[in-house]
Amino acid sequence: MANSLSSIQDQKKTSVKTSFQALRFIPRFFKEIWSVSPSLFLTNLFCRLVNAFTPVVILWVGKLIIDEIIAQVDATNADYTQLWNYVLLEFGIVILSDILNRLTGITDGLLGDRYNIDSSEKMIRKTSKIDIGQLEDSEFYDKLERARQQTQGRVGLMSTALAQAQSIISIGTLIAGLIYFQPILIVLLALSIIPLFINEIRFSGQQYSISRSWTAERRELDYLRYIGANDKTAKEIKLFGLTDFIAKRFRNLSEQYFEINKKLTIRRSAYSAGFNVLGVVCYYGAYLVIIRSVLVGTITIGELTFLSASFNRLRTSLQTFFTNFTRITESALYLKDYFDFIDWKITDEDREFSALPKEIHTGFEIKDLHFAYPGSDHEVLKGVSFKLKAGEKMAFVGQNGAGKTTLIKLMLRFYEPTQGEILLDGININTYEKAAYQQFFGVIFQDFFRYEFTLRENIAVGDIIAVNDDARIANAARLSLANEVIETLHSGYETQLGKRFSRGQELSGGQWQKVALARAYMKDARVMVLDEPTSALDAKAEYEVFERFIDLTKGKTSIIISHRFSTVRMADRILVLQNGRILELGTHEELMQEPKLYAELFDLQAQGYK
Numbered sequence: 375m376a377n378s379l380s381s382i383q384d385q386k387k388t389s390v391k392t393s394f395q396a397l398r399f400i401p402r403f404f405k406e407i408w409s410v411s412p413s414l415f416l417t418n419l420f421c422r423l424v425n426a427f428t429p430v431v432i433l434w435v436g437k438l439i440i441d442e443i444i445a446q447v448d449a450t451n452a453d454y455t456q457l458w459n460y461v462l463l464e465f466g467i468v469i470l471s472d473i474l475n476r477l478t479g480i481t482d483g484l485l486g487d488r489y490n491i492d493s494s495e496k497m498i499r500k501t502s503k504i505d506i507g508q509l510e511d512s513e514f515y516d517k518l519e520r521a522r523q524q525t526q527g528r529v530g531l532m533s534t535a536l537a538q539a540q541s542i543i544s545i546g547t548l549i550a551g552l553i554y555f556q557p558i559l560i561v562l563l564a565l566s567i568i569p570l571f572i573n574e575i576r577f578s579g580q581q582y583s584i585s586r587s588w589t590a591e592r593r594e595l596d597y598l599r600y601i602g603a604n605d606k607t608a609k610e611i612k613l614f615g616l617t618d619f620i621a622k623r624f625r626n627l628s629e630q631y632f633e634i635n636k637k638l639t640i641r642r643s644a645y646s647a648g649f650n651v652l653g654v655v656c657y658y659g660a661y662l663v664i665i666r667s668v669l670v671g672t673i674t675i676g677e678l679t680f681l682s683a684s685f686n687r688l689r690t691s692l693q694t695f696f697t698n699f700t701r702i703t704e705s706a707l708y709l710k711d712y713f714d715f716i717d718w719k720i721t722d723e724d725r726e727f728s729a730l731p732k733e734i735h736t737g738f739e740i741k742d743l744h745f746a747y748p749g750s751d752h753e754v755l756k757g758v759s760f761k762l763k764a765g766e767k768m769a770f771v772g773q774n775g776a777g778k779t780t781l782i783k784l785m786l787r788f789y790e791p792t793q794g795e796i797l798l799d800g801i802n803i804n805t806y807e808k809a810a811y812q813q814f815f816g817v818i819f820q821d822f823f824r825y826e827f828t829l830r831e832n833i834a835v836g837d838i839i840a841v842n843d844d845a846r847i848a849n850a851a852r853l854s855l856a857n858e859v860i861e862t863l864h865s866g867y868e869t870q871l872g873k874r875f876s877r878g879q880e881l882s883g884g885q886w887q888k889v890a891l892a893r894a895y896m897k898d899a900r901v902m903v904l905d906e907p908t909s910a911l912d913a914k915a916e917y918e919v920f921e922r923f924i925d926l927t928k929g930k931t932s933i934i935i936s937h938r939f940s941t942v943r944m945a946d947r948i949l950v951l952q953n954g955r956i957l958e959l960g961t962h963e964e965l966m967q968e969p970k971l972y973a974e975l976f977d978l979q980a981q982g983y984k
């Protein structure tokens with residue numbers, strides 16, 4: 375579990391510079407949005423561009439209206455035609471602005487949804503290419519977690535960034551008006567805004583640092599929330615009376631996070647309030663300058679309303695602009711996590727590969743294999759060497775933690791060996807393209823996944839292209855005995871499995887295992903691997919499953935891991951592992967002649983059945 379206190383101390387104060395540096399990801403971000411839908415993007419930009427001019431135009435027409443009223447009040451022969459024209463013009467502009475605003479909102483929403491779909495899909499595809507070892511690395515996993523959690527944030531960033539572009543034009547036109555009439559007002563404006571901006575940038579950097587350094591703890595909080603309120607864990611939590619333990623642990627960690635966030639929020643608000651007062655002082659300073667100009671007759675009353683409204687509007691627009699700017703820099707820092715993840719170099723890409731054989735000719739040769747899991751010094755495999763001949767059925771046997779599953783994972787290239795090599799038909803398996811090489815295998819792990827999909831889809835994950843191939847699915851179900859499960863389901867193959875979705879039907883442990891086994895039969899794999907595939911089956915079902923398996927895999931290379939010796943003895947040869955080393959290797963008969971672990975464990979189990 376993460377050490378929360380040390381993380382608090384580890385918080386690095388992200389400098390203003392870092393915040394600005396993160397902005398370099400924005401152009402690439404916009405390129406991604408553009409590629410999602412150029413037409414929506416252009417419509418959005420067009421609406422924003424036109425609408426950017428409306429604030430200054432409305433204020434200017436307002437000035438014309440007031441000056442016209444004053445002129446007509448003083449005139450002897452009043453003519454209101456021009457006045458009504460101005461009012462009509464303002465009305466038209468307001469309506470147009472409203473329509474453009476709505477169009478902007480709609481295109482924002484549509485672009486956001488499209489971008490969301492696109493980037494989520496990109497992440498799913500990228501994750502599949504990343505090594506299991508890499509995914510198990512906690513630092514890398516945190517990066518993935520941040521990239522995933524910020525999907526919605528990136529959509530928000532998109533509309534904020536587009537709104538910023540619109541604001542820049544609006545602000546530019548309003549500033550031009552001020553410069554034309556009273557250049558001194560610009561100085562007052564800068565005085566009222568710039569300190570606030572620097573302050574916001576500083577705090578947003580700190581906010582990001584905190585939230586970043588707390589990724590591991592947030593993950594722990596999510597985990598605690600999950601195990602504390604979840605149908606899968608409810609049984610154990612109730613029976614072991616774990617609720618209090620989990621709730622307290624959750625509260626302790628949350629409180630620490632809450633406290634440091636609270637401190638930062640209070641400091642941020644206090645500084646903002648102080649700088650805001652400076653803003654108000656500057657506004658009234660500007661007001662005095664404008665009133666004086668009217669009194670000495672350099673500007674009209676209409677121009678007074680135009681200037682004071684422009685100044686006020688500029689101040690709030692700039693404030694929003696800067697707040698949004700800091701929000702953008704904050705989100706841009708998260709954008710870095712996303713792009714870092716998407717750009718993660720896949721070592722297997724851009725390489726020359728050896729041609730994969732269509733069939734296995736000689737088999738596998740495992741040579742002096744050593745392995746320790748990434749980040750660990752403990753050697754799980756310590757110099758394992760053996761041959762698995764083409765067409766041979768081998769069983770791996772050994773006590774818990776002996777290294778059986780690890781050996782399989784190395785053969786599947788989930789990890790790289792720390793020393794030694796694995797050859798397939800005499801060629802190092804590293805020289806084959808990884809994805810294609812892995813397609814050689816049909817594997818069912820002991821911790822196979824229970825997809826909350828329909829039964830049909832759960833079987834078809836073994837070869838998902840065949841999801842609508844009824845004959846193949848039925849055949850796979852027959853071989854794995856999953857067809858017996860179907861009789862208990864309300865909608866046959868179309869039954870939703872699991873309890874998460876409506877009309878979902880839960881299966882027993884053994885039933886799930888039969889379904890998982892069917893996946894192995896969906897694929898015409900060159901090598902079949904069953905890692906304790908029958909541990910939850912009853913004795914009769916297990917016997918039948920193995921009979922069928924042996925029958926079906928005649929002449930096929932296969933590996934079975936099992937703790938049941940009645941199953942193991944059906945294999946051509948048996949490899950006994952102990953503490954990461956090979957203890958014995960031979961046929962059942964050969965091993966029974968030796969007074970070693972295999973014979974001892976076999977007799978022990980056989981006695982249990984007497």
Ligand SMILES: Nc1ncnc2c1ncn2[C@@H]1O[C@H](COP(=O)(O)OP(=O)(O)OP(=O)(O)O)[C@@H](O)[C@H]1O
Binds near residue numbers: 747750754772778781
């Ligand atoms: N992902 C992992 N990261 C770090 N260590 C691991 C990982 N998976 C397994 N180990 C460690 O490697 C050792 C061998 O585990 P492995 O799963 O290969 O054993 P096994 O022989 O298949 O055991 P079992 O019969 O219990 O399934 C164990 O000590 C285990 O703690």
